Amino acid sequence: xxxxxxxxxxxxxTVLVDGAQRVIASESRPLPTASPQxxxxxxxxxxxxxxxxxxxxxxxxxxxxxxxxxxxxGLSGQMHGATLLDASSRPLRPCILWNDGRSAAECxxxxxxxxxxxxxxxxxxxxxxxAPKLLWIAxxxxxxxxxxxxxxxxxxxxxxxxxxxxxxxxxxxxGSLWLDAARRDWSDAALAATGLSRDQMPxxxxxxxxxxxxxxxxxxxxxxxxxxxIAGGAGDNPAGAIGxxxxxxxxxxxxxxxxxxxxxxxxxxxxxxxxxxHTFCHAIPAMWIQAGAILSxxxxxxxxxxxxxxxxxxxxxxxxxxxxxxSPVSFLPYLAGERTxxxxxxxxxxxxxxxxxxxxxxxxxxxxxxxxxxLADCRDALADAGIAIAEADAIGGGxxxxxxxxxxxxxxxxxxxxxxxxxTGAAFGAxxxxxxxxxxxxxxxxCTRPQRVETFEPDAGLVDAYAERxxxxxxxxxxxx
Numbered sequence: 001x002x003x004x005x006x007x008x009x010x011x012x013x014t015v016l017v018d019g020a021q022r023v024i025a026s027e028s029r030p031l032p033t034a035s036p037q038x039x040x041x042x043x044x045x046x047x048x049x050x051x052x053x054x055x056x057x058x059x060x061x062x063x064x065x066x067x068x069x070x071x072x073x074g075l076s077g078q079m080h081g082a083t084l085l086d087a088s089s090r091p092l093r094p095c096i097l098w099n100d101g102r103s104a105a106e107c108x109x110x111x112x113x114x115x116x117x118x119x120x121x122x123x124x125x126x127x128x129x130x131a132p133k134l135l136w137i138a139x140x141x142x143x144x145x146x147x148x149x150x151x152x153x154x155x156x157x158x159x160x161x162x163x164x165x166x167x168x169x170x171x172x173x174x175g176s177l178w179l180d181a182a183r184r185d186w187s188d189a190a191l192a193a194t195g196l197s198r199d200q201m202p203x204x205x206x207x208x209x210x211x212x213x214x215x216x217x218x219x220x221x222x223x224x225x226x227x228x229x230i231a232g233g234a235g236d237n238p239a240g241a242i243g244x245x246x247x248x249x250x251x252x253x254x255x256x257x258x259x260x261x262x263x264x265x266x267x268x269x270x271x272x273x274x275x276x277x278h279t280f281c282h283a284i285p286a287m288w289i290q291a292g293a294i295l296s297x298x299x300x301x302x303x304x305x306x307x308x309x310x311x312x313x314x315x316x317x318x319x320x321x322x323x324x325x326x327s328p329v330s331f332l333p334y335l336a337g338e339r340t341x342x343x344x345x346x347x348x349x350x351x352x353x354x355x356x357x358x359x360x361x362x363x364x365x366x367x368x369x370x371x372x373x374x375l376a377d378c379r380d381a382l383a384d385a386g387i388a389i390a391e392a393d394a395i396g397g398g399x400x401x402x403x404x405x406x407x408x409x410x411x412x413x414x415x416x417x418x419x420x421x422x423x424t425g426a427a428f429g430a431x432x433x434x435x436x437x438x439x440x441x442x443x444x445x446x447c448t449r450p451q452r453v454e455t456f457e458p459d460a461g462l463v464d465a466y467a468e469r470x471x472x473x474x475x476x477x478x479x480x481x
Contacts, residue, residue, distance in 0.1 A: 001069040002438075003228070004431030005055070006236065007048055007077035007155050009033065009097065009258045014055035016066055017431040021446075025063045026427070027055035034094065039101040039337065039345065042094035045083055048154060049161050060222050068223045073162075073214065074231045074434030076239030076426040077155025079175040082133040085150040085157075089166075092144050095154060096133045098175075099259065099295050099336045101345030103127045106135035110177070114193035121174070121190065122181040122271035122279025122288075127337075127345045128295070131177035134194045149200060155233060156202050162230060163212040166202035169232035170281040171239075171289075173204060181269055181279050181288065205232040207242075207283030208436035208443060231437035234283035236426045237261055237291060240395045242283050243429030244419065245449035252389045254408065254416065256398025260297025260371060262378040264290050264387045272385035276340040283433060284443050290387055292340035292378020296349075297371050298398040300333045304367045308360055315364045322406040323462060326469050327362045329353045331370030332476055338374070341381045346480045368404050369466075372411035373473045379412055391415045393452070395425035402454070410462040411470070417452040 001024075006013045008031070015026045029051035034042045059067050080098035085091055096102070107125035110132055111117055118124055125132055130153065138145040152160060153176065156168040173179045173186070178194075178201070180187040186201055205211045210229045219227040234242060237255055246253050246265050255261045261278075266288050271279045278291040296303075305312045330352040337345035351363065379389055391414050394405055399418055409416040419425075432446055439446075 001066050001071065002431045002434045003070050003073045004427040004429065004434065005052060005073065005075050005158070006239065006427035006430055007052070007075070007158055008236065008426070009078045012048065012051040012055055013427045014052070014059065015427040015431055016059055016063060017428065018066070023428065024066050025059055027058045029054045033097070041097040041100045041336070043097060044094050045091050045154070045157050048158055052158060056222050064223055068225050070224055070228045072229045072231060072434030072438035074430030074432065074437070075155045075159055075233035076236050076430040077153065077158065077172065079153065079172055079235040079237070080128050080130050081154045082130050082137070083152045083154060083157045084137065084144060084148045085152065086147050087149045089150065089160065092147055093141070098128045100133070101127045101337045103132035103136040104345050106132040106139070109135060110193060114189060116189065117177065118273040120180050120187055121177050122269050122273065123177060124273040124276060124343065125177060126276065126339060126343050128339060129175060129177045131190065131194050134196065138195055145195070150202070151196065151200055152202060159212070159230060162214055162218060164215055165212045167211045167232070168202040168204055169207040169234055169283065170204055171207050171283045172235040174279065174281040175235055179281070181281060184281055206285050207232040207234040207238065208433050210437040229434070229438050231433040233430055233433055235280065237263055238280060238283040238289055239429035239433070240425040241265060241289060241429065242432050242447055243425035244393050244395060245447045246393070247282070247284060247287065247443060247447050252391065253393040253395060254375065255396045256297050256394060256404070257396035258297065258299045260294045260375060262292045262375050262382065262389065262392065264382060264389065266290055266387070270385045270387055272381060275381040275384055276343045277381050277385055278340070290382060290385060292375070292381050294333065294371070294374045294378065295337055295339055296333045296335045298396065300335060300367050300371055301398065303335060304364055315360070316401055316403060318361060319365065319403040321402045323365065323403070323410070326465050327365035327369055329358060329362045329366035330473050330476060331366040333367070333370040333374050340378045342477065344479055347477070350476055352476055368407050369411065372408045373470055375408065376411050376470060389414055391417065393417045393419065395419070402456070405456045409456040409458050411466045413458050413463045415458070416456045418454045418456070419450045420453045
């Protein structure tokens with residue numbers, strides 16, 4: 001048996017997977033997010049631990065025998081968050097999250113201070129990444145910066161609680177701007193540019209490698225026969241890739257979670273930092289992932305549902321499975337700023353084309369289409385790096401909507417495939433990494449592609465209609481700085 005624990009932004013999801021790669025059980029617990037100022041997003045790391053322990057306690061109550069047989073644990077997690085610990089490994093402040101936009105000025109400082117940043121990391125400095133957050137802390141909370149003895153990404157903090165060791169995998173670390181992406185090791189120059197050193201960083205491992213073991217007292221709490229091995233794990237999107245078997249060049253996938261991304265595994269780095277394409281190490285050795293990332297995806301649907309006082313299912317029910325035509329309303333999904341291709345933390349969302357006759361339906365459809373158009377921007381930025389997307393698999397909570405996947409197929413003009421259980425892709429991928437860390441099996445033998453349950457093909461008429469709308473949608477973007 002193997003456990004996959006995904007520390008997301010909105011929830012912790014834990015899955016229990018057997019040797020035949022069947023999900024035996026799953027549990028989820030929600031996570032609150034604080035926004036102390038507009039554009040600021042933080043979480044209390046104590047909530048991550050509480051939610052994780054609650055999922056495991058629940059699994060013990062319902063599947064004690066299976067939980068007792070767990071041999072390996074894999075962790076996946078939201079990327080880029082800055083968790084600062086003191087000399088006693090206590091958090092000094094809430095974690096600054098991936099979608100926090102406060103450090104835009106520090107990004108400019110970092111690029112001036114370290115001119116080799118883009119060539120070394122494969123990325124440009126953006127507020128979502130971890131390193132600029134530390135420069136912000138040094139400027140605005142100098143006493144916190146001075147007391148910081150260890151900087152961990154969210155899932156590494158969870159691993160510290162579970163095992164007592166500070167360890168990170170290279171996929172998550174590559175979203176920090178402190179990693180030399182080609183060497184898959186910390187860059188001393190990067191750390192020095194933010195006033196840090198290796199002594200304040202966790203030990204690095206590959207995602208499928210054994211990293212540590214569960215604390216004995218926690219293994220006893222959950223009735224495990226022996227402390228399971230904990231794998232290196234992965235950032236949420238690399239873990240999602242492992243979950244759907246996207247481990248070779250030529251594959252691509254869409255992630256429709258709180259944020260969104262269009263991602264492609266590569267055997268060499270194909271960076272395009274000038275257009276805000278992200279370069280990450282994959283969770284398996286000698287592979288990388290190039291990604292176009294948007295800050296708001298399924299969270300846009302949650303926002304409009306809250307605005308209308310309805311559930312997401314109620315909003316989607318009238319649409320059926322495919323659009324008849326583009327909505328007359330347009331939506332920019334920049335509710336928390338944007339990454340690819342704009343790198344604009346202060347831009348905000350927009351509804352355009354409203355009239356006295358506009359009702360709920362066109363607005364909801366426009367929200368879904370706006371996210372799809374933003375992902376078309378990601379597609380084009382990847383194409384500029386030589387990565388052509390011919391088809392894509394969909395994962396994340398948004399992949400449950402057949403209508404949305406049909407919209408995406410027509411906007412992107414590629415087939416979009418859906419899996420059963422695609423919304424648990426990152427947790428399932430983490431479980432696979434936990435298994436690899438225990439068994440040492442061939443990666444390709446474990447990271448197989450799950451069966452696709454449905455494919456959404458582009459319709460020529462809709463493809464043309466959306467292609468005609470895309471330039472007008474792009475014109476709506478106006479930088480605010």
